[in-house]
Amino acid sequence: MAQQLNNEEGTTLIPPQKAAGETRSSMISASFNFINSIIGSGIIGLPYALNQAGLPLGLLLLIVVAFITDYSIILLIKGGNLSGTNSYQSLVQSTFGFPGFLILSGLQFLYPFIAMISYNITTGDTLTKVFQRIPGVGPDHILAERHFVVLLSTVAFTLPLSLYRNIEKLGKVSFLSMVLTFTILIIVIIRAATFGPQIPPTENAWAFAKWNAIQAVGVMSFAFICHHNSFLIYGSLEQPTLANWTRVTHVSVGSALIISAAFAVAGYTTFTGYTQGDIFENYCRNDNLATFGRFCFGLSIITTFPLECFVTREVLSNVICSRDLTKAEHVAITFLIVSVCTSISLAYDCLGVVLELNGVLSATPLIFIIPSACFVKLSPGRWFQGENLIPTILILIGLFVMITGLTMIGLYPQDCSHGVEMYYCEGANTSSTVLPV
Template identity: 25%
Template sequence: MEMDNLGDAEEAHMLNGSVSESLNTDRATLDDGYEAEEPASQEQEGFLQHVSSQKTHFTDFEGKTSFGMSVFNLSNAIMGSGILGLAYAMSNTGIILFVILLICIALLSAYSIHLLLKCSGVVGIRAYEQLGMRAFGPAGKILAALIITIHNVGAMSSYLYIIKYELPLVIQTFLGLTEKTGDWYLNGNVLIIIVTILIILPLALMKHLGYLGYTSGFSLTCMVFFLCAVIYKKSVIPCPLNNSTSTEHFTYTNGYNATEEQCKPKLFTVNTESAYSIPIVAFAFVCHPEVLPIYTELRRATKQRMQNVANLSILAMFIMYLLTAIFGYLTFYGRVESEMLHTYMLVDPLDTLMLCVRLAVLVAVTLTVPVVLFPIRRAIQQLLCPGQDFRWWRHILIAICLLFAVNLLVIFIPNIKDIFGVIGATSAPSLIFILPSIFYLRIVPTEKEPLFSRPKIQAAIFASLGFVFMIMSLSFIIVDWVTIGKSNVGGH
């Protein structure tokens, strides 16, 4: 009888252990999409210890940012100065071809984020640089950090360039001045320093990216106002316009004349500028350096929850991009400038509505700079002091040095458009296509997904597409330098 009781107890214990192991395995499967491996080796035991301690190494706190604020932050990271060039891209591809291109880039961007989140879930890491470390060792970590730094410094510089050249014109118009004077408040170099110290730096000194959700929401509101103005202007600006036409004081200057034939929308078109449409659209969706920091700070963070944040953000920006491009193109057709706001100013430099729109765009790009700065600071910290506890002096020092360097770049280099073209043609495809794919191929274990499995074949093709895109973009830029002497590539 006693032996029977012992046997029953042992059987019950084994059953409980089996159920517990099954629940743990199911939980791991739900979290990461892969079954949990038994820690049968020292390497696996070390890996599990690494996962359990990753919160102290890669996050300073438990995620507290809500789903909505995360969507605002990621949408603000996606939204860039590239939106001003989308109507120009449509004019050089046609409506149908542009819509196909926009859909493809949006889907590819979402797939790229899916690969990043898969890698992050497998190894328990939520830092882009540490994914590079896990995949290729120190060389991978350095490569990822450098690409993120180069791309985001270029993005910050492009935003400050918009402030440098647009803010003096806005102030000049508000003051009713017909000519630019030598006063300090009309000096773009002085104005970007003032804006950096008074607005950008205080926001960049915040400890957590999640706090910028409020400014990101306001920034997106400014861009929605820009979109509404573009839609409204389609109904009040007639086509064709010529120098003798006057409708609500809208007249083209600088010989901007349009005929009836030029006012017909084109569904498909190919010209010498069509090749630049792909970089313009692709750069407008670059947000990948910000994905993992936002994932780190997301409340109740799971892979699926963060993927939903990314999908919703990309969908919202896709709608904004599409509407901006369509209504901007249907207003000016083939006459739209590569920077759309400039086209409206050619129609009427004193237009009050478009003046407010320019001011709203200035506010939007100003509030975007701190969001872009966060991944650069994280990359520098991962290179110089990985695993160290948070220190306010280091947090502040890196922000000040970065903003100081970017301001110097914007002030002393008169035209870095071509440099931005090269940076965009190399860093953007690396962040969207190449790095997420090769990380996925290296990090996801072959026993879970063999090298010739469908997901890994797709990732390999995705990486190859990135290399093709990079070579093609650089080739067009070089040809443009040789034949025209300037680059027309727009960036994020």
């Protein structure tokens, strides 16, 4: 059981013991890790979310999802304080018993696991287009082979980074990912100004709202979820107080919202109704600036992969054994997780519908329902009074999004036009629409 520290900020959880040689993260480093956890491959689908919901309503929904994310992350730590627990799993087990523990473990494993698969797929699809811009590398070259690129990135980067035992060691890697994300944002904004005016808007491009708004919430939830990392990052703080955690959360989620909104608007206004799930699929292959953006995005998600691996490994270790893993067990479980993710990503190259399902079935309960349900049950008072009112509303919203979103996905599944060159890139139009770098 975690010890508790009472100070002027209130009761705060700290890890029971600090391992020999273990270092703690500063608030800045923790914020970088948190922002990097939020801004992963999901950000690339946010322009598509605006295409589903409509630009004005989509932006409103994005702000609402960010607000709920911020609120529920803090709610998690408050729930940990009330229950005397220091992990998402132990919080739910303390609140709802072993059945709750199993449900959360499944969700908490499924979300980052599928996210890692999407990272590998995006890495292969993105970097193969980058390599084909190298002189002498044609469609038949080994560097244009998606399977080889995925295996290369796994062996050279994601597996070694995932073998770290302490999440704070990824602080510098997270900072690099942040720099790359800002670079991608600038590229998308530049192309919105230089490329967008030459693509005619589609019908109802500027409509306030569209019928697929609930699906858009699923995509946004997929992009914003970071709850599975919350206790890990909170526990890595030099001073893990509720006040410090609140500041880290506000800064991280607020920064992620600004970046995400700018990216979503710039991407959608460029392509309007043509916007695809992966915005880089909309750019022409001979667009050198977009190719540089693909390179930055591929490198960025490679550095995000280890953060998700930390979570899946922790879930497995908590389910399999309640003690700390030995070095051999740590390596074996990490290798197993990365190997399975790589194998699935080599077999499938389009996970659009799966990612939407992940957002609706995994991200939504992890953001909206479970943190709120834990707090309502642990806190005193009736469910509709005082501090319990907002969490209760979030539970109802979460159930609505899950049921409606699943229905909409079945009725209007996302089309997958993976690897298809858009019509505006064909023939003589290409040289006039894509400006040289």
